[in-house]
Amino acid sequence: MNKAIFLDRDGTINVEKNYLYKIEDFEFLPGVIDALKKLQDAGYLLIIITNQSGIGRGYYTEDDFKKLNDWMVVTLKEKGVTISDVYYCPHLPDAKIKEYRKDCECRKPKLGMYHQAIKEHDLDLSQCYAIGDKIRDCAICESSECKGYLIGSNENQSVIDAVKGGEYKNVIYANNLLNSSNEICASLNKGAV
Numbered sequence: 707m708n709k710a711i712f713l714d715r716d717g718t719i720n721v722e723k724n725y726l727y728k729i730e731d732f733e734f735l736p737g738v739i740d741a742l743k744k745l746q747d748a749g750y751l752l753i754i755i756t757n758q759s760g761i762g763r764g765y766y767t768e769d770d771f772k773k774l775n776d777w778m779v780v781t782l783k784e785k786g787v788t789i790s791d792v793y794y795c796p797h798l799p800d801a802k803i804k805e806y807r808k809d810c811e812c813r814k815p816k817l818g819m820y821h822q823a824i825k826e827h828d829l830d831l832s833q834c835y836a837i838g839d840k841i842r843d844c845a846i847c848e849s850s851e852c853k854g855y856l857i858g859s860n861e862n863q864s865v866i867d868a869v870k871g872g873e874y875k876n877v878i879y880a881n882n883l884l885n886s887s888n889e890i891c892a893s894l895n896k897g898a899v
């Protein structure tokens with residue numbers, strides 16, 4: 707079995723800009739490349755799981771998403787980071803574009819994309835982490851042994867405070883992806899997986 711980091715994309719890997727789809731608007735957050743390299747070197751598969759309702763809303767197309775995604779994956783590869791897989795949800799219950807109008811099982815906080823990843827990559831959830839800037843990115847921690855980090859300041863302050871107060875099972879707060887990665891690697895070195 708393998709272990710993986712489930713990574714949110716917007717606000718976690720790149721600067722959150724609403725409904726981003728243009729390569730020229732994509733900006734890696736500080737420390738992200740270092741963070742991903744450390745996790746990769748520690749033996750984790752890197753798997754991106756992202757809600758992309760902008761597709762269903764008609765703000766950009768699935769092709770636009772794929773173009774940006776390919777660019778991101780290639781750019782990371784050139785920097786020495788291998789992304790093992792990217793799962794995205796284009797749906798929304800009231801999507802403007804009919805083919806994406808669906809109360810699906812994949813839109814986070816639902817876990818469809820995680821279950822697919824677990825199956826396709828033979829993951830041992832007890833060794834996995836979910837990391838994102840919204841609490842929905844850590845929803846899998848509630849119902850499994852997966853651990854999680856809420857990072858940054860994009861989530862509501864009340865939720866951030868609740869995470870800091872230990873109110874979300876298996877989820878801890880970190881300022882950014884690099885800090886969470888350092889903590890994950892440090893706990894491995896201590897043998898406290």
Ligand SMILES: [Mg+2]
Binds near residue numbers: 714715716718839
């Ligand atoms: Mg996000």
Ligand SMILES: [Zn+2]
Binds near residue numbers: 795
């Ligand atoms: Zn979906």
